[in-house]
Ligand SMILES: Cc1nn(C)c(C)c1/N=N/c1ccc(/C=C/C(=O)NO)cc1
């Protein structure tokens with residue numbers, strides 16, 4: 001098996017400013033802080049663990065190339081692209097669009113390289129140059145919608161890669177499975193009326209964005225049934241996520257028959273994440289990964305690619321990422337230093353209200 005891996009040092013240079021979630025503001029008590037919740041150090045630490053663990057030597061480097069304007073315009077409006085480019089030239093940069101997604105001067109180049117990293121991985125997976133792979137890109141993308149960015153996302157990396165797979169590589173059906181803990185509202189919006197891209201979002205119900213990601217959001221027009229939302233209750237752990245995968249995601253993929261599966265791989269559903277309240281462990285992410293690898297082998301000759309989204313625990317994201325990469329390499333799961341603490345908090349038991357939420361999603365009308 002040849003497993004591709006995308007990382008670029010500048011992904012660790014994304015400047016998230018001196019705020020924590022909101023920009024620092026002495027008039028409202030928002031003190032400056034060294035590490036914004038989305039500080040890139042979390043993802044740099046993931047990369048460094050991959051390197052120090054020895055896994056990096058077993059992965060095939062995939063070189064990120066900046067997405068072109070044409071790549072970006074397949075998904076985003078010219079106005080959004082122009083605004084990001086313009087603000088990226090300012091001495092202190094700008095914001096993706098919601099006032100709490102800052103980027104520094106040169107942020108456009110980093111965001112274009114993030115989207116380009118996803119494109120390069122997909123290109124090599126579809127051409128079978130590599131069997132599968134992981135794009136550890138930054139900034140993330142799944143909240144970015146056609147006309148704007150939000151939630152730390154500037155461009156929708158995974159949608160730009162999906163559009164590339166369709167328009168340049170000629171694929172007809174692409175599935176996006178989003179296990180980031182927040183609703184993949186941007187990805188959903190981009191493809192909402194398009195039956196050629198199935199979007200599936202597992203997320204903590206109403207965690208972010210506000211009032212988004214309801215079960216009833218199922219697509220529109222020709223796209224009706226091709227957007228699937230699986231809102232999960234807070235404190236959902238490994239058992240609930242694996243059950244949702246088995247009961248909702250895999251059946252939907254089998255019905256859609258994608259030629260390529262893209263996984264929006266956020267680790268903010270983890271039990272140690274500060275921006276959500278789920279209880280997934282590194283073992284849970286390994287189990288989810290096993291399942292999507294197996295269904296890709298079953299449906300599309302193993303054409304599956306993983307693209308980094310959120311994940312905000314600098315302590316635990318590295319171990320969640322390592323567990324996913326070990327699964328890609330075919331290595332058995334190995335407990336990490338946090339396992340004794342995180343695997344004994346009850347997330348390994350499926351609770352009735354979790355099962356009920358999942359059954360509701362399973363019984364949503366077919367596509
Ligand atoms: C509510 C609210 N109101 N306002 C003004 C702002 C700025 C609000 N939250 N911002 C957030 C909250 C969570 C995220 C997570 C992103 C992620 O990891 N996605 O995968 C990003 C921004």
Ligand SMILES: [Zn+2]
Pocket residue numbers: 180181182266268309310311
């Ligand atoms: Zn997230």
